[in-house]
Amino acid sequence: MIEREGAAGKRGNRIEEAHAEWREKILEPRIKRFNLKESPTRFHLPPGQGEESFLQKVGFPGQYPFTAGNQPFDYWQAYAPDAARLGYRPDWGGSGKVGKYGGFGTPEDYRDYLFRMQSMGRMGGPNIAFDLPTQCGYDSDSPYAAGEVGRVGVAIDSFRDFETVYEAYTGGLDIDKVPSNFTINAPAAVIIAMYAVLAKKRGIPLEKLGGTPQNDILKEFIARGTYIFPPRPSMRLFRDTCVFCTRRMKSLNINSIGGYHMREAGASRVQDLAFSLANGIAYVEAGLEGGLEVDQFAPRFTFNAFGGSMEIYREIALQRAARRMWAEIMKERFRAKDKRSMMIRQPITAHIGCISTTLARPLNNLVRAVIGGMAAGMSGGIPGAFPPFDEPLGLGHSQEAVQLQLDATRIMIYEAKVADVCDPWAGSYFMEFLTDEIEEEAASELKKIETMGGAVAAIENGYMQRAIAKSAYERQKAIEAREDFVVGVNCFTGDNEIEVTVNRVVEDTYDAKLLTTAEDRQKKKIQELKRQRSSRAVSRSLSVLKTQAGLEGENLMPAICDCVEHDATVQEICDALRDVFGEAQPVKI
Amino acid sequence: MDQQGKIRVLIAKPGLDGHERGARVVAFGLRDEGFEVIYTGLRQTPEQIVNAAIQEDVRVVGLSILSGAHLSLTQKVIEGLRRNRADDVLVLVGGVIPDADRTALKDMGVAEVFTSGVRIGDIAALIRLHADAVPVQVQP
Amino acid sequence: MERSWEDLIQAMRQGSVRALSQMITAVENRETGWHEGMKAVYPFSGSACVIGITGSPGAGKSTLTSVIARRMAEQGLSLGIIAVDPSSPFSGGALLGDRLRMQEISTLPGIFIRSMATRGSLGGLCQAARDVTRILDASGKDVILIETVGVGQDEIDVVRASDFVMLVLFPGSGDGIQVIKAGTMEIADLFVVNKADRDGADEMASEIAAMLSLCAFEDRPVPQVVRTSALNRIGIDELMSVLTGIVRERKKRRLPGSDEVREEILELVEREISRLVRQDLAKNGRLQQSVDLILAKKSDPYTAAARLLPLFVRSSGACSGQEGRP
Structure with a gap:
């Protein structure tokens, strides 16, 4: 034993000596020869870890600290050959699966679209995009909604609207059979309440409802901007949904904690990781404050893709560091025992982010997406090519782009067999080094936030918002100064290069004519609703909500469900809460 | 450095779209190009934007829109400026703007449309060109 | 023109x-x-009441300014708001972000908001703010609020253009009394402890009150200390009653004191001299000659100044040093 340690120590010294010699004799002369300040590549030494350290820091897939992956293999890998033989298209969904993300116009417009898609064999559960007025808690007849109704998603003003969309989901696609995804944050409690009320009306037990509401309000303050109430009452609403879902809707995920949006907004890799962890910690604390045990609810947290750059090695390391850090936080800090509480569950993992795509020679984005897919496949995720190459054109994804995206993913899975090895870089000098490096930097950033008082405080004082705005600007400057290179944007743009055009048929999805009239139709429906419903019941339920909102300990979900059931509108519910909570203030950058 | 006669620029995000990256980057960039940038932040109604442009007496209004609502929102801002006899204000639009809408925006009176990949130096150059070419017109 | x-x-x-x-x-x-x-x-000009609002970043000045402006507008007063932010010393540009929190009130009738960059000290920020204040005043505004970050000389300058200065502080910022800069404390006529819903607000307020009791305020009343929370609408009524009193008093007073007038004349003269001197020295190249000599270690700034001074000052006075001349 002593001898072995001695040997290891000696070996460590010898490697370091050799490394010094290598720097002096090989590296430095070469840097000099090319007149560089530093080497354009990095070579990493063995991290000086013995077996103990490997087991502690990497371990086996499916075991703490999950550096090597959540599972030895994922469910899709079990069915991969079958999916190939059957020609399964994930974008078309299938019963029991989440369908394609979408939403536009009025609920009627979107419902009819869904019927049309289903008649073409495109199944899958609701995956609903809401329009901006709904996301910000305004009805379609609000002055703030002008021009925005039904544009980036479907307009939902009341439970009736919600019910209308769900007319497309009955029988084999009923809500106890397919999961629902809601990209909704500030008014998440209202949408979750609508889901619950729908189940009640359909006579379906709440615990049978599956799916995921995004319900990640903190990153709205940091990155995406669709907030309503100030951070603290927003967290109270999160707490109430967390407790309600845990107790009543046991199959529903509670949230989807996103690094993705922060990264798109400019966050660096380390900020992405540190801020997501800080937000995650705040959500765990909210659940605990609601009187739950950590293992009751933490297994139902999901994450929304850490990632968003072309730097393949570092993106792989990021996934590994993220899994390890979250596992440690949950186990050591929150004393979780259930390993599902310690896992970062996310539908997609590494990816390049929309921010890496370019408008110039857009077909290059396919190559870029494949590199993101490689990173995902080599770090415990589906090797998915994301996004479709025509993303930056701003016209919706064409059939061709979606086809190529799918094929790229298939080629990575079936031909290149990218994901056939779990954590293929484990034990590699440089990957362990990069993983440690990212972990260290993220830990120190996280510590900074904790010193301020955690994620909520770091949002209130504007730290996180300013930090990512600064990072975004640094990135822009680096591109403009040509310190970072983007092919076709700031290099290789000369006369020798040619523009590559592509045929592109946009899927005939959303009828533009419907969009122009959506606002008026939706406004008429609100008037009609307000005539038909019992205004007495509405004001009574809203006033109960208001009273309870003033009582910090009260769980608001039952009161919100009551408002929804009496056909109070989304804005009326949010206004009642605005009266008590106030509204979020923008932060000066 | 000329401390006097700074060119003042308003950067605003009309509508409910909350994607602020581009607007902030341009605001920082134009500050570093020597302009005085008034940043109004998210969720601005066209009325608020026009009002701010007049009160701040800016030479340039930059609108950042990624929600697809660019045509109607820009139209309202331009109409508002005209109503206030401030049509010498240069209107720029940035965001995710399909090629087809670029022409429509320019027909409306937008001087230039900037999409992903633009250099801040180019935006600054355009603003300086405008400031030199169009003298301040005072209409009491 | x-x-x-x-x-x-x-x-x-x-x-x-x-x-x-x-x-x-x-x-x-x-x-x-x-x-x-x-x-x-x-x-x-001369009839508006000018209130300076200053305090460290993050104290909630803009939000508080918004609340005050809205209340005053409801009382039928018309308002001009000047929001000052620093210019970048590198580019000369500025990012003026105070409107961000005031946009909501910016469309209320009678309210006019103007963002202003410090533009270096060359132009004389105090004078510029005073000028803008006067223009707003002449346009018929009843009250003018000047909001500025209380971290530098510029800001102290700005508030000199005010009739009344409100210093906004907040607990838990490490913003204890000991770190309030000398000079900032003296200029304040009212202390506002904002974000009073947070821990430490009461302690902070009593600390300030205790400290004020030790100071001598010969020619003016001892500043009051008010606790507010702009977001939760706490203490706003009390703050408004103080401010309304100020506005009323000011309407009675009208005329500035002779010290103020004297200072302003001197400042205008000084600025103009400074501008002319700079203009002249830049033109004839003598300044650059002196700089080159100093950099070559053949002279020093004192000698250079003494040599240049007689170009502008004819009568010998205290500043026309003869030492070091050949």
């Missing part, structure tokens, strides 16, 4: 917002003949 200042001032006084904002631009930019413009403005 094609238009006459009189036309512009008349339009502004008749309520043209565009004329008002263009008048401010012309004077702020020190456009040719700006003195004439200010001369024409001056007789119309």
